[in-house]
Amino acid sequence: MWRASTNRSGLIVALSALLVVLAILSLMIGPAGLSPREALAGLIDGEGTAGIIVRSIRLPRTLLALLIGATLGLSGAALQGLLRNPLAEPALFGAPQAAAAGASFVIAYGLAGATSFAVPAAGILGALVSIGGLVAIAGRRASLTVTLLAGLAFASFAGAATALILNLAPSPYAALEIAFWLLGSLEDRSMEHVWIALPFFAACWVLLFLNLPAYRALTLGEDAAASLGVDIDRTRLMVVIGVALGVGAAVAVAGAIGFIGLVAPHLVRRAVGSDPARVCVPAMLTGAALLTAADIAVRLIPTNPNATAVELKVGVVTALIGVPFFLLMIFSERRYGDGASS
């Protein structure tokens, strides 16, 4: 608790600097081929084509990458703290899938425009059901295996529900649009998306940060934490709602982006140790860096120029990196025994 935290402060400063660099890069890079000088001028005065491109295309995209990455990184760290398990991650609990099912329902039936509050609200509701269900199941003593199997069940069910919605969608064009949106992308988002999601992200951060001391006390198990004065039920409720707000809003504006919440805390633990309260801030910054970097990468990776969808989907990139990472973590968990699983 009070050993030299220079390591951690250093890491936080370094990560913040990295975020600034990544944000600048993200504003400079894009298919329009603006020079850095033009992009900078566009950002500052907002005039001309460069101004429009940087301010209304690249800026929202960059802000969303930072916000969503931070939210997912923090959500992963908080869930892991609550469940005392380094493999907890919203995507493995079917949260993005369930949020996507909720959001696609609203979009497919034209209940709301893509930038209305109804989309994040439906997404949050979906995420709340899956995360709430999972935490209820994983609650007291369920093993890691049971938790992951239940997550798989939630994800499959939500996937099937989404497929059903696509099948029954009134317009085939809407179905195609939803299918692409589900893959997770930050392309062509506007500042409206930022403003819609921001309050939910802020609420998510507040709820999750209020429980930092509880994550630390939970290291000793639920009974010991309760005896130390932690209100376990309240903590559980706040984390479930916080993660649902964050993931639901993220999915509503950017589709399903997974595994940031798994990878970010894990990377951070190597530098700051395992104390679940000390992991949260660096995990949040790392999440933001990971997603911004991934979103820069999809703009640089060449795709088939004849295809209509020109860019790789960022959700595809995070999953392609995240799933092998997850398998590797399971592999090392197995090697070191079942210590963290019960």
Next chain:
Amino acid sequence: MIATQATAAALTATGLSVRLARKVIVEDASLSLRAGEFTVLLGPNGAGKTTLLRALAGVLPADGHIEIGGRPLQTLSLRERARRIAYLPQGHVTHWPMDVASVVALGRHPHADAFAPPTADDRAAVDAALTATGLEPLAARSVTSLSGGERARVALARALATRASILLADEPTMSLDPRHQLVVMELLVQVARRGTAVLAVLHDLALAARFADRVLMMDCGRLVADGSPREVLTPDKIATVFGVEAAITETGVGAIPILRRPI
């Protein structure tokens, strides 16, 4: 049966009952713990010892009345309760590979503003707990790299760091070798001598006879005996409650029950 010395009682429970999944696990238990006294709770598996301890610690809802230092338990906030009662659950789990000093510092959770850096009091309490348990040389080690005996001491140090007036320990000697069992027992006695009311669940009747000031015996959810080790650990009671034939042998360290055979 219960010696009531309300003035000196650190904790008094009256008519305590606990139901789990509609089954009565603890029925009408009344007891009091006194400052400076080391009390041992004995009983066969499934007698309800752990449930009773959890109820006393306030982590499990129970019917009946519990008073801490003269105040009803339910009038205390979670933090106030946590400052007065330190509870050591079975098994000494630590879910993350944290270093020993950080784990022990968790005992300060009820005192500290958990978002602020630790105060001088916090540091002093943690250092004292590390010293009392002989853990200073291991302070920077990860708990996951420690032996069972060392982990048991870490768990105890964490509970001591709270500086609560009541310590409830559930099988603190579980799966320890004989030497470490003695180390832990001596520590608990020391803690009691410094003015804490200590209640520990044990399975070893000989250890209880040797170290306890007072013994509580539990059977099928009820407290069936409460008194000095000599009064409670008799061949008769051991036969009825544990189903074991025992002989009591006077030794230099007390009247120790020798267990002969299951009845």
